[in-house]
Amino acid sequence: MSITHPVRTDVVVVGAGFTGIYMVHKAHELGLSVVGIERGQGVGGTWYWNRYPGLRCDVESLDYSYSFSEEIQQEWTWTEKFPAQPDILAYLEFVANKLDVTKDFRFNTEVTGAQWNEQTSRWLVATSAGEIDTKYIVWGTGILSTPKIPNIPGMDTFEGELLNTATWPHAPVSFAGKKVAVLGTGSSGIQVIPIAAETAEHLYVLQRTPSYSLPARNRPLAPERVAEVKARYGDYRAEARSSMLGAVTETLDQPFSVMGEDLARSELERNYEYGSPMRFASAVVDTIADDDANAFVSAFAKAKIRSRVNDPAIADKLIPDYRIATRRLCIDTNYYETFNRENVTLVDLRDEELIAMTPTGFTTTAGEYEVDMFILATGFDAVTGTLSRLDIRGRGGASLKEKWSHSPSTYMGLAVAGFPNMFVATGPGSPAPLSNVVVSIETHVEWIAGMLARLEADHVTSFEATAESEQEWTAHVNEVSDSTLMRFSDSWYTGTNVAGKPRVNVVYLGGCAPYEARLKEIAAEGYRGFTLTT
Ligand code: N01
Secondary structure, rough: OOOOOEEEEEEEOOOOOHHHHHHHHHHHHHOOOOEEEEEOOOOOOOOHHHOOOOOOOOOOOOOOOOOOOOOHHHHOOOOOOOEEHHHHHHHHHHHHOOOHHHHEOOOOOOEEEEEEOOOOOOOEEEEEEEEEEEEEEEEEEOOOEEEEEOOOOHHHHOOOOEHHHHHOOOOOOOOOEEEHHHHHHHHHHHHHHHHHHHHEEEEEEEOOOOOOOOOOOOOEOOOHHHHHHHHOOOHHHHHOOOOOOOOOOOOOOOOOHHHHHHHHHHHHHHHHOOOOOHHHHHHOOOOOOHHHHHHHHHHHHHHHHHOOOOOOHHHHHHHHOOOOOOOOEEEEEEEHHHHOOOOOOEOOOOOOOOOEEOOOOOEOOOEEEEEOEEEEEEEOOOOOOOHHHOOOOHHOEEEEHHHHHHOOOEEOOHHHHHHHOOOOOOOOOHHHHHHHHHHHHHHHHHHHHHHHHHHHOOOOOEEEHHHHHHHHHHHHHHHHHHHHHHHHHOOOOOOHHHHOOOOOOOOOOOOHHHHHHHHHHHHHHOOOOOEEOO
């Protein structure tokens, strides 16, 4: 009988997206052995799986990229204001090759669970390709990595093409001459809908909750603009890192009560013309903090939607009735104008309920629709969904899934009491979901690397966030959220898009720069809030 021993390493990094690539590189720098695990066939993470036509990031490319290497940021050249998915994927492949980390990943490999061993103070990580015995584990599984699949009766009987924006096929998909339905009108739906409408015979947009969306005004990046930023990239990055959202927004930084309506309107107009959700949401700085400010900004955005739709009755259906920016503010290219086309029908699921899918289409309370293709753009079981599907067992066999089913609590959005030697990059309670996530990722990876260096130098065998520090941080995250209008948000920010999830804001709203300052203080104070065992 042959016995297979687990592979032994210092660090396991799960996920080969922005986090995993940088974390493996940092482990190398520290002289630690590292194994990366990735279920995809290559690097890219989010940008590997989501590849539907029209997908581009809503953070500007000059911001949405690593800042840690002057060589990389000088060598790579972005060509558009907002980067398209193939460009981001190519960028991540370029960086992974440049850092020589691709070889450290086991691709096509799924992690199924991880178990903390009290005797050895190490983790045993179970994967589809065998076990790995590791001192540390860093989850770089991202915030939007587990698609939410709606439970529509009859979905498995549909005989046409059933696609999901979050797991889009690698082979080209044609809409030409087909009757197509898109379910979901969040960021993903809003991007794929105008493209599908261009060639589909007919497009049905199934909308339950309208989104606020702004014209992206994507355009080629002028070479002079790229050169200008590259010439001062260090300062540009420092400005982004010292901001609330992790990106340069050029806001006046004034609350609505100080600005007054005229200035607020002209700032909104200026940022609307620029085209950027972060800039628009920062134009009136207390948009998600003050009801008057929010009402003014919401009214501005509603009027803009109305101006883009020919039929006032359809515009009424497309205009949201919730406070702007308490759900994700989207950007689009011709989204609202798509509803002016003859071949597009808005199916408002608030007027007619979706009952079932059939072999040839779908039925609602208003009737039957025949389609050849049905696209799910229904979002994600975000932030906690991926780790909650794994069997992760910490001290005393405690289950992370069970713990987070009550409240997704962490210390500083990256460590969990009862789960020693484990980091959750961009975890619940960090600013990541509402920030330029690359800045949030760099903040986490660099801080984790700093802590690993200290642990190794001091021969620490295990570290763990204390229950008190976790409670205090989670209470602070909730307190900040409750002081804003985000307390009214029904979305993946608060877990309400997935049945059975606790209603808790998973985003720390205190801002990127204050958050990073706090992390630095914790490190300077000898990792306050952690128990270190030597
Ligand atoms: O998902 P979403 P997404 N029946 O959750 C609807 C990032 N992202 O993939 O709200 C009917 O926003 C749901 O309706 P409702 C970005 O952070 C970024 O679009 O549940 N409808 C909603 O309309 C974003 O926030 C970019 O009533 C159902 C939609 O599906 C995040 O990813 C691009 C339903 C889901 O919207 C998620 O965006 C893409 C059901 N059973 C994504 N279930 C850019 O950077 C769900 N819906 C540009």
